[in-house]
Amino acid sequence: MTLTLALVQILNGLQFGLILFLIAAGLTLVFGVMDFINLAHGVQYMVGAYLVAAFTAMTGSFVAGLALALPAALIFGLLLEVLIFRHLYDRDHLDQVLATFGVIIFLNQAVKYIWGAAPLNVAIPDALSGAVEITDGMLYPVWRLVIIAVGLAVGLALYLVVNKTKLGMLVRAGASNAAMVSALGVNIRLLFTIVFGVGAMLAGFAGAMVAPILSVEPGMGDNVLILAFVVIVIGGIGSIRGAFIAALLIGLVDTLGRFFAPTLLKLLLDPSAASQTGRAIAPMLIYILMAAVLFFRPSGLFPSKQ
Amino acid sequence: MSSAPLQLQNICKNYGALRVTDDVSLNIEAGELHAIIGPNGAGKTTLIHQISGHAQSDSGRIIFDGQDVSRLPMAERARMGLVRSFQITSILPRFSALENVAIAVQARSGSSFSFFGNASKEPALNDTAMTLLSRFGLAARAGVPAGQMSHGEKRQLEIAIALAAKPKLLLLDEPLAGTSHDESQRLINTLQELRKELPIVLIEHDMDAVFALADRVSVLVYGRIIASGSPQSIRDNAEVRAAYLGEEAA
Amino acid sequence: MNNLVDLDTPASPALATPLRTSRAYVLPLIVFAIFALVPLSVLWGSQSFILALVTRIMILALAAMSLDLLIGYGAMISFGHAAYVGLGAYSVAILSSHGITDGFIQLAVALGVSLIFALFTGAISLRTKGVYFIMITLAFGQMLFFLGTSLAAYGGDDGLTLASRSMFFASNFLKNDVAMYYVAFGVLLGAYLLLRAIVASRFGRVLRGIRENPVRMEAIGFAPYRYQLTAYVIAGMIAGVSGFLLANQTEFVSPAYTAWQRSGDLIFVLVLGGLGSLHGAIIGAAVFSLLADILSHYTENWALIFGPILILVVLYARGGITGLFGSKS
Numbered sequence: 088m089t090l091t092l093a094l095v096q097i098l099n100g101l102q103f104g105l106i107l108f109l110i111a112a113g114l115t116l117v118f119g120v121m122d123f124i125n126l127a128h129g130v131q132y133m134v135g136a137y138l139v140a141a142f143t144a145m146t147g148s149f150v151a152g153l154a155l156a157l158p159a160a161l162i163f164g165l166l167l168e169v170l171i172f173r174h175l176y177d178r179d180h181l182d183q184v185l186a187t188f189g190v191i192i193f194l195n196q197a198v199k200y201i202w203g204a205a206p207l208n209v210a211i212p213d214a215l216s217g218a219v220e221i222t223d224g225m226l227y228p229v230w231r232l233v234i235i236a237v238g239l240a241v242g243l244a245l246y247l248v249v250n251k252t253k254l255g256m257l258v259r260a261g262a263s264n265a266a267m268v269s270a271l272g273v274n275i276r277l278l279f280t281i282v283f284g285v286g287a288m289l290a291g292f293a294g295a296m297v298a299p300i301l302s303v304e305p306g307m308g309d310n311v312l313i314l315a316f317v318v319i320v321i322g323g324i325g326s327i328r329g330a331f332i333a334a335l336l337i338g339l340v341d342t343l344g345r346f347f348a349p350t351l352l353k354l355l356l357d358p359s360a361a362s363q364t365g366r367a368i369a370p371m372l373i374y375i376l377m378a379a380v381l382f383f384r385p386s387g388l389f390p391s392k393q
Numbered sequence: 394m395s396s397a398p399l400q401l402q403n404i405c406k407n408y409g410a411l412r413v414t415d416d417v418s419l420n421i422e423a424g425e426l427h428a429i430i431g432p433n434g435a436g437k438t439t440l441i442h443q444i445s446g447h448a449q450s451d452s453g454r455i456i457f458d459g460q461d462v463s464r465l466p467m468a469e470r471a472r473m474g475l476v477r478s479f480q481i482t483s484i485l486p487r488f489s490a491l492e493n494v495a496i497a498v499q500a501r502s503g504s505s506f507s508f509f510g511n512a513s514k515e516p517a518l519n520d521t522a523m524t525l526l527s528r529f530g531l532a533a534r535a536g537v538p539a540g541q542m543s544h545g546e547k548r549q550l551e552i553a554i555a556l557a558a559k560p561k562l563l564l565l566d567e568p569l570a571g572t573s574h575d576e577s578q579r580l581i582n583t584l585q586e587l588r589k590e591l592p593i594v595l596i597e598h599d600m601d602a603v604f605a606l607a608d609r610v611s612v613l614v615y616g617r618i619i620a621s622g623s624p625q626s627i628r629d630n631a632e633v634r635a636a637y638l639g640e641e642a643a
Numbered sequence: 644m645n646n647l648v649d650l651d652t653p654a655s656p657a658l659a660t661p662l663r664t665s666r667a668y669v670l671p672l673i674v675f676a677i678f679a680l681v682p683l684s685v686l687w688g689s690q691s692f693i694l695a696l697v698t699r700i701m702i703l704a705l706a707a708m709s710l711d712l713l714i715g716y717g718a719m720i721s722f723g724h725a726a727y728v729g730l731g732a733y734s735v736a737i738l739s740s741h742g743i744t745d746g747f748i749q750l751a752v753a754l755g756v757s758l759i760f761a762l763f764t765g766a767i768s769l770r771t772k773g774v775y776f777i778m779i780t781l782a783f784g785q786m787l788f789f790l791g792t793s794l795a796a797y798g799g800d801d802g803l804t805l806a807s808r809s810m811f812f813a814s815n816f817l818k819n820d821v822a823m824y825y826v827a828f829g830v831l832l833g834a835y836l837l838l839r840a841i842v843a844s845r846f847g848r849v850l851r852g853i854r855e856n857p858v859r860m861e862a863i864g865f866a867p868y869r870y871q872l873t874a875y876v877i878a879g880m881i882a883g884v885s886g887f888l889l890a891n892q893t894e895f896v897s898p899a900y901t902a903w904q905r906s907g908d909l910i911f912v913l914v915l916g917g918l919g920s921l922h923g924a925i926i927g928a929a930v931f932s933l934l935a936d937i938l939s940h941y942t943e944n945w946a947l948i949f950g951p952i953l954i955l956v957v958l959y960a961r962g963g964i965t966g967l968f969g970s971k972s
Contacts, residue, residue, distance in 0.1 A: 387775070
């Protein structure tokens with residue numbers, strides 16, 4: 088029976104990890120290719136969720152909502168890029184951190200202003216709103232399985248594009264040495280815009296996919312952003328493969344850690360102390376993991392720049 | 394066991410599949426100025442990086458002052474007296490010329506874990522720094538932010554800083570690069586004086602300077618030393634001419 | 644701009660060299676004079692909330708000033724500095740909740756805990772560079788945040804109210820808001836003078852040199868790590884004192900003090916006031932707090948204005964407010 092429980096947690100961890108991957112993929116590419124630290128990437132995720140909530144409410148259909156939200160998220164991202172971000176590419180990291188921090192402050196308030204502080208509800212499409220039996224009478228939500236499937240599909244698509252297409256080769260080259268790529272005559276501006284746009288859309292898509300199962304509220308992107316950064320730092324900046332592995336690792340460690348830490352600690356401490364300590368340690372596990380990785384590999388697991 | 398101040402024993406370094414330093418062995422004797430020449434891309438600067446500790450060799454040993462320094466970080470080697478200058482000017486741009494030199498003097502005079510007292514007003518540091526600046530004709534520019542100096546002045550400042558760090562051996566990486574004729578003549582004169590005081594490893598492209606200053610010359614091609622000896626013997630060496638001087642003559 | 648810089652004129656604030664002439668002392672002198680005189684305005688009938696507001700400004704300034712040592716003078720962009728404010732604050736609250744109200748003991752614990760945490764996290768973080776350093780400092784800050792939210796015994800997410808302010812020599816004189824004010828003022832002034840001295844010292848010069856060109860410094864024999872770690876610990880301890888004062892001023896602590904957004908605010912305050920000048924942190928803290936206070940009276944959506952202000956400052960006024968006063972003679 089605990090095995091089934093473990094299986095559920097593993098699936099949850101996978102789902103969480105894949106969402107993180109969708110967000111981290113864009114982040115690591117933007118940072119890898121453009122050397123641009125974008126704290127506002129979490130806001131992109133939040134905006135995706137709000138857009139799908141708004142469009143679904145407007146059209147009455149999640150699918151229609153999603154179809155409208157994605158291009159809207161893309162346009163929104165490109166708008167930010169043109170208005171603010173492209174002025175920061177030549178600046179140092181501190182400036183980028185601060186300016187994008189300003190974007191977060193503004194947008195968190197903006198969505199509160201437009202939609203209010205109360206969380207929004209987004210309904211899962213009926214066909215996918217049930218649960219399936221995975222084993223032994225344990226039901227698992229279909230929607231989460233959808234997220235896992237979609238996440239893996241996008242991961243595969245990204246892998247194919249990055250590794251098997253010319254565009255992907257340019258992106259990988261850019262992540263390794265952008266100046267050289269530009270010197271070779273490639274329209275680096277266009278490459279930047281494409282990379283940024285795809286990243287923004289992936290984050291918005293992730294937000295849209297979790298909208299039915301999480302609270303769509305102001306600030307929802309903040310903590311996810313930090314986790315996404317932890318992912319790319321552990322995975323190595325500029326590496327999609329690193330982001331994928333690190334994201335799954337973090338998703339699993341966080342989910343399983345929260346679930347099993349109190350249980351494991353009960354072997355050492357009395358139940359109430361174990362439960363207390365477990366609850367304290369669980370959220371810290373990811374950060375301990377990151378600190379440990381950085382201690383041994385100060386540039387992450389698969390850095391694209393030597 | 395050689396008593397040479399600097400001994401390179403079978404130094405190798407690869408960047409991926411590229412062999413940048415190929416089994417380099419060399420002894421720098423006391424009192425000599427040893428020039429290392431070679432075509433662009435031969436790996437001269439990479440070699441200096443490894444000697445100074447800025448880069449780690451994949452294999453081989455570096456003996457300085459009788460000690461194996463192969464695993465020591467650059468700062469420690471510098472404190473032992475193994476001091477370098479940089480091919481691409483590497484000064485503290487927003488510090489004045491005086492402070493650039495004074496901080497190198499500070500590095501070798503007592504602890505810098507002192508939290509009180511105004512460092513930029515310490516007479517001992519400033520006097521020594523001023524003397525060094527004068528030696529390089531930079532006394533009048535002492536108060537100028539180093540980043541605003543002319544290229545030639547910066548190259549001289551590079552060496553002044555290196556000297557301030559109380560070196561027992563100097564590694565100079567293309568000190569004359571980009572200097573005017575007057576400036577390089579002045580630098581050559583200074584180097585003539587310096588070579589009597591301490592051993593120097595000099596990387597240079599300026600052949601006049603090399604042949605005027607060097608006691609011995611080693612030629613580095615594709616990371617490997619193809620010839621080593623007196624300047625005249627190098628000038629006469631057919632292989633060297635073909636690989637390097639030959640290109641220049643043509 | 645004049646090419647020849649007289650050794651005796653101060654460099655522009657961004658250069659972060661020690662003050663030398665009388666002109667350079669003017670701005671900080673004015674700032675401290677204003678702060679010294681604010682309580683008098685209360686005597687003359689202005690609102691008493693001003694006292695609390697300006698006390699909080701000084702406390703914020705203290706934390707930001709300590710961060711200036713790291714960012715402005717050491718080029719170490721720490722995104723987890725608010726952690727130390729939290730450590731200092733919780734030292735007071737936790738000891739107080741156990742009946743230990745002596746201010747000296749609480750302060751000693753605040754300093755000790757900040758020292759240990761800074762030593763441990765700094766030792767690990769400083770092995771990394773660039774964005775990795777930013778992230779790992781952020782991570783350590785988050786760890787403390789989550790630790791705080793899980794401490795049910797000390798209020799967890801809701802925080803903890805203090806029974807009273809710290810006692811000194813068995814006296815509760817800190818209860819008086821004017822006394823609280825001048826204690827904060829004294830600490831701020833003391834810290835300012837201390838940091839000024841440190842920056843001008845041999846140690847400070849090495850730190851600034853490492854900021855300019857770390858490889859160059861290594862080449863003359865300075866190993867950057869130990870100097871950076873020392874600066875990191877000093878900055879952490881001063882921020883811990885800021886937390887000690889904050890707990891006393893608000894008589895309340897909460898994990899929110901260590902939220903990463905608070906660390907972001909500290910950097911904002913610094914850049915707004917002007918990096919690498921120390922008094923810039925004070926000016927930035929004042930402008931930041933006053934702006935937030937005034938704007939929040941007009942609209943609850945003041946963040947809508949704050950965000951763009953930050954963006955505009957970064958894009959167009961990088962030297963901050965002291966940069967506008969910069970010596971460009």
